[in-house]
Amino acid sequence: xxxxTQTPSHQVTQMGQEVILRCVPISNHLYFYxxxxxxxxxxxxxxxxxxxxxxxxxxxxDDQFSVERPDGSNFTLKIRSTKxxxxxxxxxASSRQGLNTGELFFGEGSRLTVL
Amino acid sequence: xxQGEEDPQALSIQEGENATMNCSYKTSINxxxxxxxNSGRGLVHLILIRSNEREKHSGRLRVTLDTSKKSxxxxxxxxxxxxxxxxxCATALGGGxxxxxxxxxxxxxxx
Numbered sequence: 761x762x763x764x765t766q767t768p769s770h771q772v773t774q775m776g777q778e779v780i781l782r783c784v785p786i787s788n789h790l791y792f793y794x795x796x797x798x799x800x801x802x803x804x805x806x807x808x809x810x811x812x813x814x815x816x817x818x819x820x821x822d823d824q825f826s827v828e829r830p831d832g833s834n835f836t837l838k839i840r841s842t843k844x845x846x847x848x849x850x851x852x853a854s855s856r857q858g859l860n861t862g863e864l865f866f867g868e869g870s871r872l873t874v875l
Numbered sequence: 876x877x878q879g880e881e882d883p884q885a886l887s888i889q890e891g892e893n894a895t896m897n898c899s900y901k902t903s904i905n906x907x908x909x910x911x912x913n914s915g916r917g918l919v920h921l922i923l924i925r926s927n928e929r930e931k932h933s934g935r936l937r938v939t940l941d942t943s944k945k946s947x948x949x950x951x952x953x954x955x956x957x958x959x960x961x962x963x964c965a966t967a968l969g970g971g972x973x974x975x976x977x978x979x980x981x982x983x984x985x986x
Binding site: 764791793795801802803804805808810815816818849851853863864865866867868869 | 908910912915916917918919920923963965972973974975976977978979
């Protein structure tokens with residue numbers, strides 16, 4: 761069964777460093793998303809991406825964050841100059857249809873720890 | 876309350892009992908979805924109910940939607956220890972590019 765894969769599963773970084781989280785969405789999906797979940801808290805929407813551009817982003821997704829689909833298969837989230845409060849699980853998701861009709865398929869997440 | 880708020884926050888039941896979780900939301904929706912998350916894992920889609928539907932079944936799951944009250948419920952019948960997880964409702968807003976999740980209900984099923 762096709763699945764969304766994310767790497768790395770866990771990354772530890774020093775405050776101020778840049779991190780790139782990678783995702784391979786399901787191959788025939790057209791819509792891509794990043795969410796984050798701080799330990800014990802709710803799943804927060806960061807950004808959605810369709811047709812090679814950002815469709816929607818939350819107030820969390822400021823200039824520190826960027827997304828890219830560099831090669832038609834990978835979907836990356838870059839966090840520049842990480843802060844302690846960026847420590848969280850980051851989930852990638854994809855869907856074949858828009859959210860008005862389709863379900864999200866999630867990866868297993870990348871745990872980011874900022875020291 | 877925020878869009879997509881579940882209650883109770885936590886629920887502990889015995890295996891074989893039914894578990895009911897509720898979700899309330901604030902804005903108009905096209906559909907409402909329920910997801911499950913095992914501890915430390917990704918979310919798994921359970922069921923989607925459209926705004927023109929009132930009830931939907933999938934195996935041991937039953938979802939209802941009341942758009943007049945802006946609420947939904949998820950019923951898990953004959954619960955099993957393996958149902959222990961967090962359950963989230965989610966609503967798609969606007970043009971459909973943003974799905975908002977509630978805070979979730981943590982279900983613990985005792986064997």
